[in-house]
Amino acid sequence: MVVLAGLGLLPNFARASGDPVAELDKMILAKDFDSAVKLAREAAEAGNVEAQFRLGVFFWHGFGLTQNYLEALRWTTLAALSGHQKAFAAQKVILPTVEASNWPKVLDWCRQRLQKNAESGLNPALFAMAKSYSADFGFENPVEEYYWASLAVAIGDTSARKRRDELTKALPVTDAAKAQDRAAAWIEKFRSGKPPG
Numbered sequence: 001m002v003v004l005a006g007l008g009l010l011p012n013f014a015r016a017s018g019d020p021v022a023e024l025d026k027m028i029l030a031k032d033f034d035s036a037v038k039l040a041r042e043a044a045e046a047g048n049v050e051a052q053f054r055l056g057v058f059f060w061h062g063f064g065l066t067q068n069y070l071e072a073l074r075w076t077t078l079a080a081l082s083g084h085q086k087a088f089a090a091q092k093v094i095l096p097t098v099e100a101s102n103w104p105k106v107l108d109w110c111r112q113r114l115q116k117n118a119e120s121g122l123n124p125a126l127f128a129m130a131k132s133y134s135a136d137f138g139f140e141n142p143v144e145e146y147y148w149a150s151l152a153v154a155i156g157d158t159s160a161r162k163r164r165d166e167l168t169k170a171l172p173v174t175d176a177a178k179a180q181d182r183a184a185a186w187i188e189k190f191r192s193g194k195p196p197g
Helices: 004-005 022-031 031-046 048-059 069-081 085-097 098-119 123-131 142-155 157-172 175-191
Strands: none
Touching: 022 031, 022 048, 031 048, 048 069, 048 085, 048 123, 069 085, 069 098, 098 123, 123 157, 142 157, 142 175
């Protein structure tokens, strides 16, 4: 129980009933890790960021399933890309336990999961895609980061504006122009109801 408390996994009784995280809290307290893992996986697959973090922690510690550092890194990275601070910290701890050759594959795995939501115009997924190309996640690509941040801003995500503007100043004009053209084409398809992909 001490390990769970240290990870912030003990219950927060202020959560609403019907909330999968509240149910996870109850299952953890009851030491019903099999049910907790099943629920965490379902909620994580459905995009619940807290459940993604928790599933990563379950894989890291082997609670209710076989310990798997690569799966732990995948799920904590996915949650971290969506802004989960504990997941970001956990991801940094887990990263050295996975072979370096797998690190880019983890980001690709996360991007594939985010891509579908991003292409349907969900702001958090667009900005998470931008973050996946930032130095924070180890494989920097400022042009791609700018492209995805520009899309997030165009769809209405004001939290992405600051980062997009920083990148605008740092990118060569030709790179920015190419990314802007790609973004304009994406937005045009998105607004016309066609899949932007």
